[in-house]
Amino acid sequence: MKTMKQILGVLLGAGLMVGATAAMAAGDTKIHLDSPNINMTDRNSLQRGAKTFVNYCLSCHSASYMRYEHMSRDLGIDPDVVKKNMLFAGDKIGDLMKASMSAKDAAKFFGAPPPDLSTITRVKSVDYVYSFLKSFYPDPTTPTGWNNTVFEKTAMPHVLFPLQGEQKVSAKAETEGDKPHLVYEHLGGGSQSPEEFEGTVRDLVNFLVYLGEPAKLYRYKIGFWVMVFLGFLLVITWFLKKEYWRDVH
Numbered sequence: 001m002k003t004m005k006q007i008l009g010v011l012l013g014a015g016l017m018v019g020a021t022a023a024m025a026a027g028d029t030k031i032h033l034d035s036p037n038i039n040m041t042d043r044n045s046l047q048r049g050a051k052t053f054v055n056y057c058l059s060c061h062s063a064s065y066m067r068y069e070h071m072s073r074d075l076g077i078d079p080d081v082v083k084k085n086m087l088f089a090g091d092k093i094g095d096l097m098k099a100s101m102s103a104k105d106a107a108k109f110f111g112a113p114p115p116d117l118s119t120i121t122r123v124k125s126v127d128y129v130y131s132f133l134k135s136f137y138p139d140p141t142t143p144t145g146w147n148n149t150v151f152e153k154t155a156m157p158h159v160l161f162p163l164q165g166e167q168k169v170s171a172k173a174e175t176e177g178d179k180p181h182l183v184y185e186h187l188g189g190g191s192q193s194p195e196e197f198e199g200t201v202r203d204l205v206n207f208l209v210y211l212g213e214p215a216k217l218y219r220y221k222i223g224f225w226v227m228v229f230l231g232f233l234l235v236i237t238w239f240l241k242k243e244y245w246r247d248v249h
């Protein structure tokens with residue numbers, strides 16, 4: 001009986017540990033995270049996200065499971081546009097989306113390696129990545145001059161600064177659940193309004209979700225035709241039923 005209890009105790013403990021690790025990996029934070037409300041069937045949004053990703057992220061981060069060619073096909077981006085505007089010098093359209101800076105060099109420069117972004121929305125959660133990208137603020141005490149309310153003292157600089165500009169935490173609004181929902185005051189300096197910037201980050205996160213699971217796009221397409229087929233079958237079955245019952249009445 002005692003051993004049974006011990007075994008149960010160990011199992012329960014292990015379960016709790018796995019649960020806790022999963023919660024941390026999912027990007028557990030002290031503050032409330034926003035949800036981007038993305039739509040993977042919105043091709044224009046995915047295309048805009050891809051552009052932002054290539055222009056602002058690919059210098060440090062790779063997406064090493066994705067080839068430019070594959071992306072171009074999936075998102076309907078003209079291969080010539082990809083070749084002209086999205087490839088680094090020397091890269092070919094059949095190449096994987098590799099960062100221009102090696103992870104080792106980047107780790108040396110920034111003090112932490114920029115993670116591969118292929119599966120980041122699954123590793124950290126969609127809401128985490130969305131909130132993280134919106135939450136940089138100036139901080140003269142850090143090496144980069146930036147800090148982040150979602151990931152304190154992150155080694156990543158605020159690379160979207162030219163778009164968002166600067167902001168500061170203005171007040172702690174009511175808590176949502178048990179976590180404070182921070183409110184920011186926009187200080188200007190970027191080319192986009194706060195609303196436009198939210199749209200830019202939403203598109204970018206949409207693209208990152210696609211990177212994490214490109215097959216999802218096909219499943220949506222297949223799902224549509226499966227529904228059409230089932231609808232068709234329903235009509236035929238209904239006529240068949242009518243035909244059978246005609247002789248009974």
Ligand code: HEC
Binds near residue numbers: 059112114129
């Ligand atoms: C100048 C180099 C650089 C650029 C450009 C850059 N990052 Fe980063 N990024 C980093 C570094 C360094 C880290 C590691 C931060 C750490 O561990 O403190 C990081 C970490 C991250 C993380 C993980 C955060 C976490 O909680 O572990 C995400 C998500 C991310 N970057 C997204 C992006 C996106 C999206 C872009 C493009 C808009 C981008 N990064 C552009 C350097 C960069």
